Amino acid sequence: MRYTRRMTLTVTNLGCTRGGLCVLDGVSFVVKPGQILVLQGPNGIGKTTLLRTIAGLQPPQSGQIAAPADSIAYAAHADGIKPTLTVGENLTFWAAIFGTQNISPALAAIQLTALRSRPATSLSAGQKRRLGLARLLVTGRPIWLMDEPTVSLDTASTALFIAMIASHLGQGGSALIASHIHLGLAAATYLNLTPYANHIAPQPSPFDGVTA
Amino acid sequence: MSIWEYANPKKFMQTSGIVLPWVSALAAICLIIGLTWGFFFTPDAVNFGATVKIIYLHVPSAMMAINAWVMMLIASLIWLIRRHHVSALAAKAAAPVGLTMTLIALLTGAIWGEPMWGTWWAWDPRLTSFLILTLFYLGYLALWQAVDNPDTAADLTSVLCIVGSVFALLSRYAVNFWNQGLHQGASLSMDAKDHVSNIYYIPLLISIAGFILLFLSLVLLRTRTEIRSRRLAALLLRERIA
Amino acid sequence: MISLLMRDITLAMRAGGGFGLGLAFFLLVAVLVPLGVGPDPITLAKIAPGILWVGALLACLLSLDRLFALDAEDGSLDLLATAPVPLEAVVVIKSLAHWLVTGLPLTVIAPALGLLLNLPTSGYPWLVAAFGLGTPALSVIGAFGAALTVGLKRGGLLLSLLVLPLYVPTLIFGAEVIRRGALGLDATTPLLFLAGITLGSTALLPIASAAAIRVNLR
Amino acid sequence: MDLGKYAQVVLWSYAGAIALILALIMLSLWQAAITRRALREVEDRQGKPNG
Numbered sequence A: 001m002r003y004t005r006r007m008t009l010t011v012t013n014l015g016c017t018r019g020g021l022c023v024l025d026g027v028s029f030v031v032k033p034g035q036i037l038v039l040q041g042p043n044g045i046g047k048t049t050l051l052r053t054i055a056g057l058q059p060p061q062s063g064q065i066a067a068p069a070d071s072i073a074y075a076a077h078a079d080g081i082k083p084t085l086t087v088g089e090n091l092t093f094w095a096a097i098f099g100t101q102n103i104s105p106a107l108a109a110i111q112l113t114a115l116r117s118r119p120a121t122s123l124s125a126g127q128k129r130r131l132g133l134a135r136l137l138v139t140g141r142p143i144w145l146m147d148e149p150t151v152s153l154d155t156a157s158t159a160l161f162i163a164m165i166a167s168h169l170g171q172g173g174s175a176l177i178a179s180h181i182h183l184g185l186a187a188a189t190y191l192n193l194t195p196y197a198n199h200i201a202p203q204p205s206p207f208d209g210v211t212a
Numbered sequence B: 001m002s003i004w005e006y007a008n009p010k011k012f013m014q015t016s017g018i019v020l021p022w023v024s025a026l027a028a029i030c031l032i033i034g035l036t037w038g039f040f041f042t043p044d045a046v047n048f049g050a051t052v053k054i055i056y057l058h059v060p061s062a063m064m065a066i067n068a069w070v071m072m073l074i075a076s077l078i079w080l081i082r083r084h085h086v087s088a089l090a091a092k093a094a095a096p097v098g099l100t101m102t103l104i105a106l107l108t109g110a111i112w113g114e115p116m117w118g119t120w121w122a123w124d125p126r127l128t129s130f131l132i133l134t135l136f137y138l139g140y141l142a143l144w145q146a147v148d149n150p151d152t153a154a155d156l157t158s159v160l161c162i163v164g165s166v167f168a169l170l171s172r173y174a175v176n177f178w179n180q181g182l183h184q185g186a187s188l189s190m191d192a193k194d195h196v197s198n199i200y201y202i203p204l205l206i207s208i209a210g211f212i213l214l215f216l217s218l219v220l221l222r223t224r225t226e227i228r229s230r231r232l233a234a235l236l237l238r239e240r241i242a
Numbered sequence C: 001m002i003s004l005l006m007r008d009i010t011l012a013m014r015a016g017g018g019f020g021l022g023l024a025f026f027l028l029v030a031v032l033v034p035l036g037v038g039p040d041p042i043t044l045a046k047i048a049p050g051i052l053w054v055g056a057l058l059a060c061l062l063s064l065d066r067l068f069a070l071d072a073e074d075g076s077l078d079l080l081a082t083a084p085v086p087l088e089a090v091v092v093i094k095s096l097a098h099w100l101v102t103g104l105p106l107t108v109i110a111p112a113l114g115l116l117l118n119l120p121t122s123g124y125p126w127l128v129a130a131f132g133l134g135t136p137a138l139s140v141i142g143a144f145g146a147a148l149t150v151g152l153k154r155g156g157l158l159l160s161l162l163v164l165p166l167y168v169p170t171l172i173f174g175a176e177v178i179r180r181g182a183l184g185l186d187a188t189t190p191l192l193f194l195a196g197i198t199l200g201s202t203a204l205l206p207i208a209s210a211a212a213i214r215v216n217l218r
Numbered sequence D: 001m002d003l004g005k006y007a008q009v010v011l012w013s014y015a016g017a018i019a020l021i022l023a024l025i026m027l028s029l030w031q032a033a034i035t036r037r038a039l040r041e042v043e044d045r046q047g048k049p050n051g
Helices: A047-055 A087-097 A104-109 A125-139 A155-170 B009-040 B050-082 B085-117 B125-146 B150-178 B198-241 C002-013 C019-037 C041-062 C066-073 C076-081 C087-116 C121-148 C155-182 C188-217 D004-046
Strands: A009-018 A021-031 A036-040 A062-066 A072-075 A143-147 A174-178 A188-192
Touching: A009 A047, A021 A036, A021 A047, A021 A062, A021 A174, A036 A047, A047 A072, A047 A143, A047 A174, A072 A125, A072 C076, A087 A104, A087 A125, A087 C002, A104 A125, A125 A143, A125 A155, A155 A174, B009 B050, B009 B085, B009 B198, B009 D004, B050 B085, B050 B125, B050 B150, B050 B198, B050 D004, B085 B125, B085 B150, B085 B198, B085 D004, B125 B150, B125 C155, B150 C121, B150 C155, B150 C188, B198 D004, C002 C087, C019 C041, C019 C087, C041 C087, C041 C121, C041 C155, C066 C076, C066 C087, C066 C121, C076 C087, C076 C188, C087 C121, C087 C188, C121 C155, C121 C188, C155 C188
Parallel strands: A036 A174, A036 A188, A072 A143, A143 A174
Antiparallel strands: A009 A021, A009 A062
């Protein structure tokens, strides 16, 4: 399916917090259709926090996030799969939420068609991860936010993931991926978040100046 | 909705530091005058005997129990809309004081009712609604304790306070519906002051003023403590990451 | 949105979904009380409305703390929050699913338990009416409590402390309907109050619940 | 100042109420003192009282 409108994600001077603590500040980048941007940096630097802020799950402390409405699909560490439901039921549910009717192309893309009627409990971690990626396909949204997508994927699945991404880009989609390992994606540009990490400047607290 | 708004806890600390001694001194004076006058210098009421003296505790504490919750409601709204940290902490500070006032109202109401109703607890609608108010206070305080991030805690408790207020009002009238009520009738009605003949009225006013000032001074004191502990947490946080 | 409803119901029906839990608990309460209070039919008849309602409250409360916590643990709540579906609607749908799985079955078997508690015959139509109109409020108010405690560690106990005071109006009016019905009196006034509370909370509370979930997801 | 047969009732009410108020005042003062001492200790350690 072709993404009709051209969707660009522009982030300017973004600052985000975790547990009241400002972890990243002044982050700016643009992800045009057909592009992948991989966010790199050591664990705990705030990759997940940044993705959650862009996905709208938490308010930014400063800066702007500009993206057309309903254009962002977010895939977190946890895949949102119900173990007691079958693969088909899980995917049909998410497809219905996003208004997509047919889940077979998505299943085919991640080669889980054979397991369609198998309960999700019996899936391996890699298969669960692939089902999570298939969920992105059924959202029909061009900009994908993915948090460590290749974790627990074996080499075959990773190749599958790369092929899926490539076809997504081919149809005018784009992806923002947080990963601490090198994905080996040809068309990807990399952004290291270390310079934006904010542990040097002391936190401005509303209670400054209060004395004993 | 930026993370913290200019609400200047520092300025609050300065002004409250000046005001607190005066308010607490005034509170002490009013309480002492109101209660001693009420206790020693008022005659027995015709059908109540000496128990009429308990109104100097029951009426003010009952009023403060409700006003404390109203104050917490307003402070919660200010926090949700204007993100003023001081008002969120003031709401947190007022809760234990409101709870104590409710317990006092319950205690004095139950003891006072004993000779009239023949039992220590008579499930009278008004006393029962104070019992329900106690549950709301306990729930509110428990929620503050259960959440670690102070800003999340402030948001959640504010929402609970708003919803709780609606249901407290509903319970207040549901309780009337549930029991026709043994509560004292018009002769010396609890809330309608105009029924109280004036020899009892003046000390009642003073003790009400005393309770209001006591509430204010305790809330100011406790809010200052909350602000200092938040400041302490911020400093420790900086120490940990520096 | 229907898909969310269907999913929640199938989840509840599947193994470990806890469908029969509330019903079994309600039956237990209705059996244990006479064992505790004694078989004397007159006393049982007098306390039957209250026991049935308290049993219903606790049965609903039992399955509420998992309402959002399950979705929060496996990430569905995050994904639902970023889906093109308003969170308020998600809360309403989950409350409806909870009611269909817990409140409705309670309403169906309540008359049978009324027999156990020797409820006078004139009370049964009012019993079903009261439960039918009152139990949805239990689910909606309970969902608010579940939303407040979704991220907390020991949320279950706190949920009861937060939600039970909010159940007081429904409990009082609900029991009043059955009590008057049992005496053969006309109980439409308390029934209207009961319905009013249910409609009011169903209309307004999801907004507060969704706000609480957004705060907890932060 | 004879309290009549209700003496018990009145005295217990006053005693109970005043005890509750004093307990709350003591608790609040105690908490204030602890927090203040801890804050002063950290401020001295960090050497920048105005933050």
